[in-house]
Amino acid sequence: MNFADEKFELIEIQRLEGHTDRVWSVAWKPGSGGNGVPALLASCSGDKTFSSFDAATAIWENVGDDFECISTLEGHENEVKSVSWNASGSLLATCGRDKSVWIWEVLSHNEFDCFSVLQGHTPDVKMVHWHPFMDILFSFSYDNTIKFKIFKAEDGDSDDWHCVQTLGESNSGHTSTVWALSFNANGDKMVSCSDDLTVKIWGADIARMQSADGNAPWTHLCTLFGYHDRTIFSVHCSREGIIASGAADDAMCLFVESEDGLVDEPFYKLLLKKEKAHDMDVNAVQWCSAENTLLASASDDGTVKIWQLTSSSGNEKLSL
Numbered sequence: 001m002n003f004a005d006e007k008f009e010l011i012e013i014q015r016l017e018g019h020t021d022r023v024w025s026v027a028w029k030p031g032s033g034g035n036g037v038p039a040l041l042a043s044c045s046g047d048k049t050f051s052s053f054d055a056a057t058a059i060w061e062n063v064g065d066d067f068e069c070i071s072t073l074e075g076h077e078n079e080v081k082s083v084s085w086n087a088s089g090s091l092l093a094t095c096g097r098d099k100s101v102w103i104w105e106v107l108s109h110n111e112f113d114c115f116s117v118l119q120g121h122t123p124d125v126k127m128v129h130w131h132p133f134m135d136i137l138f139s140f141s142y143d144n145t146i147k148f149k150i151f152k153a154e155d156g157d158s159d160d161w162h163c164v165q166t167l168g169e170s171n172s173g174h175t176s177t178v179w180a181l182s183f184n185a186n187g188d189k190m191v192s193c194s195d196d197l198t199v200k201i202w203g204a205d206i207a208r209m210q211s212a213d214g215n216a217p218w219t220h221l222c223t224l225f226g227y228h229d230r231t232i233f234s235v236h237c238s239r240e241g242i243i244a245s246g247a248a249d250d251a252m253c254l255f256v257e258s259e260d261g262l263v264d265e266p267f268y269k270l271l272l273k274k275e276k277a278h279d280m281d282v283n284a285v286q287w288c289s290a291e292n293t294l295l296a297s298a299s300d301d302g303t304v305k306i307w308q309l310t311s312s313s314g315n316e317k318l319s320l
Contacts, residue, residue: 006311006312007272007311007312008254008271008272008309008310008311008312009272009274009309009310009312010252010254010272010274010277010295010307010308010309010310011307011308011310012305012306012307013306013307013308014066014067014305014306015303015304015305015306016043016060016067016303016304016305016306017302017303018058018060018069019043019045019058019302019303019304020045020302021045021046021302022045022046022280022281022283022299022300022301022302023043023044023045023283023284023298023299023300023302023303023304024044024045024046024079024080024081024082024283024284024298025043025044025080025081025082025083025084025127025283025284025298026041026042026043026083026284026285026286026296026297026298026304027041027042027043027083027084027085027092027286028040028041028085028286028287028288028289028290028294028296029041029042029085029089030085030086030087030088030089030289030290031088031089031289031290032089032288032290033062033288033289033290033291033294034290034291035290037290038061038062038063039061039062039067039288039290039291039294040059040060040061040062041059041060041061041062041067041296041304042057042058042059042060042083042085042092043057043058043060043083043298043304044057044058044080044081044082044083044094044096045058045079045080045302046079051072051074057072057073057074057080057083057092057094058071058072059071059072059073059110059112060304061110067306070110071110071111071112073092073094073104073112073114075102075114076094076096076097076098076100076102077096077098078096078097078098078124079096079097080094080095080096081095081096081097081124081125081126081127082094082095082096082125082126082127082128082129082284083128084128084129084130084137085130086130086135086137087130087131087132087133087134087135089106090105090106091103091104091105091106091130091135092104092106092112093128093130093137094128095125095126095127095128095139096124096125097124097125098124099119099121099122099123099124099125099141100117100118100119100121100125101117101118101121101125101128101137101139102114102116102117102118103115103116103117103118103137103161116161118139118161121139121141122141123141124141125139125140125141126140126141126179127139127140127179127180127181129180129181129182129183131183131187131209132183132184132185132186132187133187134187134209134210136209137161138181140178140179140180140181173200173220173223174192174194174195174196174198174200175194175196176194176195176196177194177195178192178193178194179193179194179195179231179232179233179234180192180193180233180234180235180236180284181193181235182235182236182237182243183237184237184241185237185239185241186206187206187209188203188204188205188206188209189201189202189203189204189221189237190202190203190204190218191235191236191237191243192235193232193233193234193235193245194231194232195231195232197225197228197229197230197231197232198223198224198225198232199223199224199225199227199232199235199243199245199255200220200222200223200224201220201221201222201223201224201266201268202218202219202220202221203218203219203221204217204218204219205217221265221266222265222266222267222268224255224268227245227253227270227273228245228247228248228249228251228253229249230247230248230249230281231247231248232245232246232247232248233246233247233248233281233282233283233284234246234247234282234283234284234285234286235285236285236286236287237287238287238292239287239289239292240292241256241257242254242255242256242271242287242309243255243256243268244285244286244287244295245285246277246282246283246284246285246297247281247282248281248282250275250276250277250278250279250280250281250282250299251273251274251275251276251277251282252273252274252277252282252285252295252297253270253272253273253274254270254271254272254273254274254309255268255269255270255271256268256269256271274307277297277299277305278297278299278300278301278303278305279299279301280299280300280301281299281300282297282298282299283298283299283300284296284297284298285297293308293309293310294306294307294308294309295307295308295309
């Protein structure tokens with residue numbers, strides 16, 4: 001697809017309204033939504049809709065033309081702030097204001113079992129994210145610094161997870177709190193966003209990351225700024241390399257890498273900006289891994305929206 005030759009738009013195709021409070025995070029299950037497998041979406045909120053004691057995580061399945069809530073995960077003692085599937089879709093990570101990270105195993109018949117609770121953070125945990133093809137989990141906390149922890153299973157024992165690395169302010173380059181990160185399909189580029197109104201692109205040596213200790217230095221490649229005028233809460237990179245961002249200005253932006261970049265420094269351009277994507281802050285955006293033109297978003301307005309990226313010439317569904 002030559003992004004320079006066409007204009008694009010995001011079309012809202014469904015609105016999910018099962019939550020009664022702000023929705024913090026959404027995550028598509030890898031492999032769902034293609035080859036006859038129904039699309040499966042997890043969302044988490046500050047509501048008490050599904051549990052009188054704990055905040056809950058909802059699992060949504062595409063049944064016919066609609067998404068229906070088929071399961072809820074309970075156990076966190078306070079709001080669940082973020083949810084993320086691993087590459088195979090066999091594990092689901094959640095985190096929240098109770099300062100913990102939970103790792104759930106996906107069982108049959110839409111059942112889930114929590115087999116590990118990680119207590120590596122002191123403040124509330126605001127975000128979890130799996131590497132795109134390695135079972136390495138990244139998490140951020142509300143400590144007003146720019147840090148994230150990297151967790152791996154101990155010697156292949158899936159029940160024993162430990163922190164193998166903590167990256168601090170000197171590694172980030174952001175000048176304020178980091179809110180989210182995402183990876184490209186190859187796992188050698190990382191995208192982050194922050195209170196400083198920037199989106200940053202990072203690169204790493206994937207071979208070193210696949211080594212025994214999983215450690216690899218991340219190098220800053222470029223910075224995107226001037227597109228949002230309030231805190232950028234979420235970024236996500238599609239399988240085709242389209243970066244989506246969601247912010248407190250109620251808007252979403254899409255960026256693509258341009259061939260106009262320098263030899264040693266990539267250049268990204270704005271593909272489109274969706275003003276008033278929600279009525280309130282956009283807390284999360286995520287592309288569907290199987291259907292790469294579907295984008296989910298979550299907001300303080302209590303809704304989850306499903307969007308279709310289309311060519312504005314005839315609103316044709318893209319085939320990326």
